[in-house]
Amino acid sequence: MTIVAPSLLSADFMNLADAINMLNESEADWLHLDVMDGRFVPNITFGMPIISQMKALTDKPLDVHLMIVEPEKYLEEFCQAGADILTVHAEACVHLHRTVMKIKELGMKAGVSLNPHTPVELLRDLVSEIDLVLLMSVNPGFGGQSFIENTYNKTRRMRAIADEQGTPLTIEIDGGVTDKNALKLVEAGADALVAGSYVFGADDPKARIASLKV
Numbered sequence: 195m196t197i198v199a200p201s202l203l204s205a206d207f208m209n210l211a212d213a214i215n216m217l218n219e220s221e222a223d224w225l226h227l228d229v230m231d232g233r234f235v236p237n238i239t240f241g242m243p244i245i246s247q248m249k250a251l252t253d254k255p256l257d258v259h260l261m262i263v264e265p266e267k268y269l270e271e272f273c274q275a276g277a278d279i280l281t282v283h284a285e286a287c288v289h290l291h292r293t294v295m296k297i298k299e300l301g302m303k304a305g306v307s308l309n310p311h312t313p314v315e316l317l318r319d320l321v322s323e324i325d326l327v328l329l330m331s332v333n334p335g336f337g338g339q340s341f342i343e344n345t346y347n348k349t350r351r352m353r354a355i356a357d358e359q360g361t362p363l364t365i366e367i368d369g370g371v372t373d374k375n376a377l378k379l380v381e382a383g384a385d386a387l388v389a390g391s392y393v394f395g396a397d398d399p400k401a402r403i404a405s406l407k408v
């Protein structure tokens with residue numbers, strides 16, 4: 195069954211505890227937390243203090259997506275804050291292999307995210323070390339953007355690279371995910387779907403989460 199990771203970016207920040215309680219009672223598998231620094235992306239969200247408070251409210255894994263420059267400086271802090279999966283952007287890491295190894299050494303699952311323009315082939319020599327690849331299906335920075343159709347093609351190519359090497363890999367898709375593209379993404383090789391505005395923009399977010407369990 196597809197892993198569904200609602201993005202709290204689209205939740206009401208004044209009522210995050212309510213949003214987390216709702217997710218606890220839903221079919222969500224992970225909580226997706228978007229950390230933005232105003233440098234890697236043109237938006238700023240939250241950091242470790244908020245994440246550690248969220249951690250106290252849920253038993254579900256925290257899937258933390260770092261959209262920040264020099265993420266290697268903060269790996270220990272995000273681990274202490276409660277990240278279970280820590281994803282860095284390939285475009286933000288000069289020494290991506292070193293950063294991935296450090297994330298795993300700290301006991302977290304290591305994820306690497308790729309912007310829409312970055313080819314999946316970039317990860318050919320690292321894929322066996324990575325737990326998760328997060329393919330951005332919008333340009334990172336904001337919720338509510340339109341899904342980029344080339345993501346199906348990238349997902350298939352990423353799955354083929356992992357299969358060629360016989361390595362287990364979770365492929366997660368992030369941006370513009372709805373019930374309209376979920377099945378096609380899973381058929382292309384995706385295992386996990388992040389959804390923000392589709393979930394939190396609805397009267398019944400739990401039903402929206404359930405609709406992504408394709």
Ligand SMILES: O=C(CO)[C@@H](O)[C@H](O)COP(=O)(O)O
Pocket residue numbers: 201203204226228259332333334335336337338339368369370371388389390391392
């Ligand atoms: O990382 C990001 C945006 O940079 C995402 O996680 C968004 O939060 C997804 O939002 P929707 O496109 O689903 O509204």
